Amino acid sequence: IMENDPHSILEGMAICAHAIGSKKGYIYCRGEYPQVVKILKQAISQAKDKGVLADFDIEVRSGAGAYVCGEETALIESIEGKRGEPRFKPPYPPAQGLWGKPTIVNNVETFANIPVILEKGSEWFASIGHPSYPGTKVFTFTGDINNKTFIEVLTNTTVRELVYKFGGGIPGGKKFKAVQIGGTSGAFIGEDKLDNPVAFDAMAAIGATLGSGAVFVLDETRDIVDVVARIAGFFEHESCGKCAPCREGTARIAQLIKKINDGRGSHSDISLIEKVGRVMSYSCLCGLGQAAPTPVLTTISQFKTDYNAKFI
Numbered sequence: 001i002m003e004n005d006p007h008s009i010l011e012g013m014a015i016c017a018h019a020i021g022s023k024k025g026y027i028y029c030r031g032e033y034p035q036v037v038k039i040l041k042q043a044i045s046q047a048k049d050k051g052v053l054a055d056f057d058i059e060v061r062s063g064a065g066a067y068v069c070g071e072e073t074a075l076i077e078s079i080e081g082k083r084g085e086p087r088f089k090p091p092y093p094p095a096q097g098l099w100g101k102p103t104i105v106n107n108v109e110t111f112a113n114i115p116v117i118l119e120k121g122s123e124w125f126a127s128i129g130h131p132s133y134p135g136t137k138v139f140t141f142t143g144d145i146n147n148k149t150f151i152e153v154l155t156n157t158t159v160r161e162l163v164y165k166f167g168g169g170i171p172g173g174k175k176f177k178a179v180q181i182g183g184t185s186g187a188f189i190g191e192d193k194l195d196n197p198v199a200f201d202a203m204a205a206i207g208a209t210l211g212s213g214a215v216f217v218l219d220e221t222r223d224i225v226d227v228v229a230r231i232a233g234f235f236e237h238e239s240c241g242k243c244a245p246c247r248e249g250t251a252r253i254a255q256l257i258k259k260i261n262d263g264r265g266s267h268s269d270i271s272l273i274e275k276v277g278r279v280m281s282y283s284c285l286c287g288l289g290q291a292a293p294t295p296v297l298t299t300i301s302q303f304k305t306d307y308n309a310k311f312i
């Protein structure tokens with residue numbers, strides 16, 4: 001959206017600003033995407049030249065790439081020039097956010113939806129996609145999938161359609177094994193759940209989320225325990241360390257899953273991972289820690305054969 005339709009974001013932000021009486025907006029972008037920052041700055045300059053933003057100013061701020069800065073209060077801290085760590089809540093950003101002022105934080109996809117809803121009407125928007133979660137969703141295809149691209153689909157699209165119809169299926173005629181939806185902390189879904197629609201409620205019903213819309217496909221040859229061991233290592237690294245359940249929990253899970261992956265684990269390690277994961281989901285301060293165990297936990301529950309193979 002930022003690369004190909006940046007003006008839809010600016011327009012959505014300007015409409016939001018008009019609604020809440022704001023004069024200043026920020027687009028927070030990971031520092032690894034300088035090209036996107038360039039495109040956004042150019043679009044802002046074009047919009048200013050045309051006078052369509054009136055007295056609303058938009059600024060692009062680059063982060064240093066910390067995963068936790070996707071959490072709204074860590075993002076706010078980062079924009080304020082501080083270390084990107086989540087704040088204790090409440091107060092929530094709409095009451096006390098950036099520079100201590102009431103703040104709305106949305107992702108670019110949400111803002112990009114606003115102009116078309118105003119133009120075509122809320123009834124039109126409510127009539128497309130899944131009834132419980134109308135509209136569209138953008139997905140990015142990665143992993144063992146033929147079409148490594150991004151696509152916008154109606155929310156009544158099934159996961160199977162994502163993988164086979166839009167993603168073009170698995171390369172080399174191999175069989176499907178699993179798909180992780182929603183980004184690195186998303187749930188892994190097996191073959192039996194492929195006919196689930198990608199609507200928010202329907203995904204929640206199978207323990208999954210839409211998250212960033214990343215669709216990471218694994219074919220039959222992939223070692224799923226090895227994959228989640230790498231993911232666990234990622235979260236150990238990305239935990240900001242502010243709260244103990246995440247700081248300790250991500251490290252312990254990474255340690256235990258590595259032990260299992262190396263063939264040194266036992267069934268009691270699985271029980272311990274499940275226990276630590278449960279504690280983290282209840283007690284971590286922010287979404288990073290709460291969701292970090294999801295890839296490991298969802299594969300333990302659905303891919304027992306792969307785990308058992310590590311114990312032989």
Ligand code: SF4
Nearest residue numbers: 241242243246286289
């Ligand atoms: S859950 Fe993890 S990332 Fe979030 S505040 Fe706690 S330590 Fe930091």
